[in-house]
Amino acid sequence: MPHHVRLPGKSPGLAAEPLRIGYRIAPGNITSYNEGGICVASEDLPLVSIITPSFNQGQFIRQTIESVLQQDYPYLEHIVIDGGSTDDTLAVLEHFSQVDTRFRFVAEPDRGQSHAINKGLALARGEIIGWLNSDDTYEAGAVMKAVKALQAHPDWGMVHGNAYVTNEHNQKVTVFPFPPKLPVDARELFECCHICQPSAFIRKEVMEEVGGVDEKLNFCMDYDLWIRIAKTHRIGTIEDYLANARYHGSSKSGTQWASVGIPEVLETSLKHFGAISNTWFADHYVPQYRKYGIYRMLRDVKTYKVFGNTPKLAEMNRYPDRMVPIQLVLSIKVDPEHPLDTLLLKGQIPLNVPAQPQNIQQLTVMLNGQLAGNVRIPANLFELEIPLRSDQAENRVEIYSSWHVIVPDSQENKRVCSFLAHEIVPLSREEAAFFRVFTKEQHRLREWIRETRRPVPRI
Numbered sequence: 001m002p003h004h005v006r007l008p009g010k011s012p013g014l015a016a017e018p019l020r021i022g023y024r025i026a027p028g029n030i031t032s033y034n035e036g037g038i039c040v041a042s043e044d045l046p047l048v049s050i051i052t053p054s055f056n057q058g059q060f061i062r063q064t065i066e067s068v069l070q071q072d073y074p075y076l077e078h079i080v081i082d083g084g085s086t087d088d089t090l091a092v093l094e095h096f097s098q099v100d101t102r103f104r105f106v107a108e109p110d111r112g113q114s115h116a117i118n119k120g121l122a123l124a125r126g127e128i129i130g131w132l133n134s135d136d137t138y139e140a141g142a143v144m145k146a147v148k149a150l151q152a153h154p155d156w157g158m159v160h161g162n163a164y165v166t167n168e169h170n171q172k173v174t175v176f177p178f179p180p181k182l183p184v185d186a187r188e189l190f191e192c193c194h195i196c197q198p199s200a201f202i203r204k205e206v207m208e209e210v211g212g213v214d215e216k217l218n219f220c221m222d223y224d225l226w227i228r229i230a231k232t233h234r235i236g237t238i239e240d241y242l243a244n245a246r247y248h249g250s251s252k253s254g255t256q257w258a259s260v261g262i263p264e265v266l267e268t269s270l271k272h273f274g275a276i277s278n279t280w281f282a283d284h285y286v287p288q289y290r291k292y293g294i295y296r297m298l299r300d301v302k303t304y305k306v307f308g309n310t311p312k313l314a315e316m317n318r319y320p321d322r323m324v325p326i327q328l329v330l331s332i333k334v335d336p337e338h339p340l341d342t343l344l345l346k347g348q349i350p351l352n353v354p355a356q357p358q359n360i361q362q363l364t365v366m367l368n369g370q371l372a373g374n375v376r377i378p379a380n381l382f383e384l385e386i387p388l389r390s391d392q393a394e395n396r397v398e399i400y401s402s403w404h405v406i407v408p409d410s411q412e413n414k415r416v417c418s419f420l421a422h423e424i425v426p427l428s429r430e431e432a433a434f435f436r437v438f439t440k441e442q443h444r445l446r447e448w449i450r451e452t453r454r455p456v457p458r459i
Helices: 060-070 089-099 112-123 141-151 186-192 204-208 221-232 259-272 278-292 295-301 428-440 442-452
Strands: 048-054 078-082 105-106 128-131 157-166 172-176 200-203 234-246 312-316 323-326 327-333 340-348 362-367 370-376 381-390 394-401 407-409 414-427
Touching: 048 112, 048 141, 060 078, 060 089, 078 089, 078 112, 078 186, 089 105, 105 112, 112 204, 112 221, 128 141, 128 204, 141 157, 141 200, 141 234, 157 221, 172 234, 186 221, 200 221, 204 221, 204 278, 221 234, 221 259, 259 278, 278 295, 278 442, 295 414, 295 428, 312 414, 323 327, 327 414, 340 394, 340 428, 362 381, 370 381, 381 394, 414 428, 428 442
Parallel strands: 048 078, 048 128, 078 105, 157 234
Antiparallel strands: 128 200, 157 172, 157 200, 312 327, 323 414, 327 394, 340 381, 340 414, 362 370, 362 394, 407 414
């Protein structure tokens, strides 16, 4: 029987008939076989399948594999799904496939880590699944402890322990979570994720029931999986340290947490709970994103509904180069539960605007056909907070400028314009307060968020 396989074409889905892909079986390693030549566990202990997605982690994967194969648990298989590594990973995989019959691997291009995990799940024969990335390792006895816990608690769909965070050389740096959290349920997962992924072991039937790993996710696929499991199954916790999560210069956790991880976490929380916790927003998002400035943060606040379904700019007649005509027209949609409070307008008057009488440049603002106010422009570069109160679902805002300038477009067509509108943002009362705290008291922004926001998750 082959001990590794390179699969042609599309990998099987989770609902497909299990492939009969076998591997050599050493005498004494198992107690029985199925008709496909695959090992089956004893009556007392189930077979455990460890899945490792792999791509160019040759410097670490040997330690990963050894930490699996050196477990004291007698009935396990280790399946590595490699996505086409170009370093020495394949040589390591070939070596272990020759020396240990519990090990097999797939080597072919894939669609990323999540896809690789689902491919491994389709090949797995065990009743319990462990997912160990190719730079992480297990602590001695981890598999046995997880199996015993699941056997003792048949109502648990999944169990996890604590873990160590290690450096590039797998030297222990700290622990995760800190301090340890007990227990973990959907409510706790809304607040934050206190499950260290390599320390988790899942019943295969549960993982298949919830649909495996979401292949649209590239970072927080574990967090998403835990939430889906927690909705229908209990997640058990044991206090032992089961795994080591390695943080190093090229690790995803070290290089993509801010750019990929945080957005996916916020999207995942919003999808499952309809809200985002203050822990995720104040303690994780704000420290990473405040450097990008208030307007980037306001866009994210709206995207992730941090303050609810707040006013949205539906249409406007600003030109593609951000110049606006002397009558700027905006269409703003409002949820009555989060009324329009303020229009934030950041702009710049072209230097060639003719001088106005007494140097007065003014905007006249109309809201739904009624005069909302007149606003003087204090300088060529300006940032205005224009009060606009409305709980109507549809709103028309017109802003008239007291000056104009002729500005050609990219085709040299002449346009009558007034100013360059860098940012136009309708704000709810909470968003307006967020803007003011950020711009005037940024040192207390996280404290203000915790005092002000009261997110209610859908659980």
